[in-house]
Amino acid sequence: MRTPDSGGSAGVGDPADRLARDLADVALGSGPPATVEDAQALQERLAPLVRQEPLDLAGVSLVAGLDVAYSPGDDRLAAAAVVLAAPDWTVVETATAVSRPRFPYVPGLFAFREAPALLEAVAGLRAVPDVWVCDGFGLAHPRRFGLACHIGLALDRPVLGVGKTPFIGRAEPPAAPRGSWSDLEDGGEVVGRCLRTRDGVKPVYVSVGHRVDLDSATELVLRLAPRYRLPEPVREADRHCRARLAAV
DNA sequence: GCGACAG
DNA sequence: ATCTTGTCGC
Numbered sequence A: 001m002r003t004p005d006s007g008g009s010a011g012v013g014d015p016a017d018r019l020a021r022d023l024a025d026v027a028l029g030s031g032p033p034a035t036v037e038d039a040q041a042l043q044e045r046l047a048p049l050v051r052q053e054p055l056d057l058a059g060v061s062l063v064a065g066l067d068v069a070y071s072p073g074d075d076r077l078a079a080a081a082v083v084l085a086a087p088d089w090t091v092v093e094t095a096t097a098v099s100r101p102r103f104p105y106v107p108g109l110f111a112f113r114e115a116p117a118l119l120e121a122v123a124g125l126r127a128v129p130d131v132w133v134c135d136g137f138g139l140a141h142p143r144r145f146g147l148a149c150h151i152g153l154a155l156d157r158p159v160l161g162v163g164k165t166p167f168i169g170r171a172e173p174p175a176a177p178r179g180s181w182s183d184l185e186d187g188g189e190v191v192g193r194c195l196r197t198r199d200g201v202k203p204v205y206v207s208v209g210h211r212v213d214l215d216s217a218t219e220l221v222l223r224l225a226p227r228y229r230l231p232e233p234v235r236e237a238d239r240h241c242r243a244r245l246a247a248v
Numbered sequence B: 001g002c003g004a005c006a007g
Numbered sequence C: 001a002t003c004t005t006g007t008c009g010c
Helices: A015-028 A036-049 A111-123 A147-155 A214-224 A232-246
Strands: A062-070 A077-085 A090-099 A131-135 A159-163 A181-186 A189-195 A204-210
Touching: A036 A147, A062 A111, A062 A232, A077 A111, A077 A232, A090 A111, A090 A232, A111 A147, A131 A147, A131 A214, A131 A232, A147 A159, A147 A204, A159 A214, A181 A204, A189 A214, A204 A214
Parallel strands: A062 A131, A131 A159
Antiparallel strands: A062 A077, A077 A090, A159 A204, A181 A189, A189 A204
């Protein structure tokens, strides 16, 4: 039985566990931070909890994709969580949630806008994916704690981020062939990878969210994008959240 | 100080 | 994110 002084791995009284609960509270609606400063401080406290570790790709049979779409007319937004099965990435389950943004769009604080709705959609899923793919960044973030990290810690599952346009850092253009990549560097450290998923087509940016490493993330994204620039989970999630919004 | 800035 | 036509290329 676990007691407060039993020591060892994370218990409910642990600092790490407290932070994880703070994050879940924020993400699930006990209210966003009151100020930009509070939000940034929360990210700084949580960033050290991100873990990078190899992911056994041979054991990956279910992959989830997450994305959000905004309504042109009103202030609604729709989040989608989709699950695809290996090896051909057929969609096997989808869940969506419609809500309103509770935090303004501030570069770097993106997650406080989208994570609540995304986690609401995730809660409607029955499957247990082996790894999750977010539309956005993870460690490639000013405080090394982007959306993919928020989701990763909230779920305590392997998560990686795929961005379409550069946010922070610098990367040399990868060679033209699909599979070529270059380091995305910021402040003297490698925070992600600039990866070419199609011959001669604009690259994507891959970064670690939680419980994966860059090599695993890169290889997985490549496998998830056999035909289009963006990985299938992200494309499907994008398709579903838009459809949900259109479906009044 | 100024510009840049995921979705 | 969203507002937006046609067009070049595989």
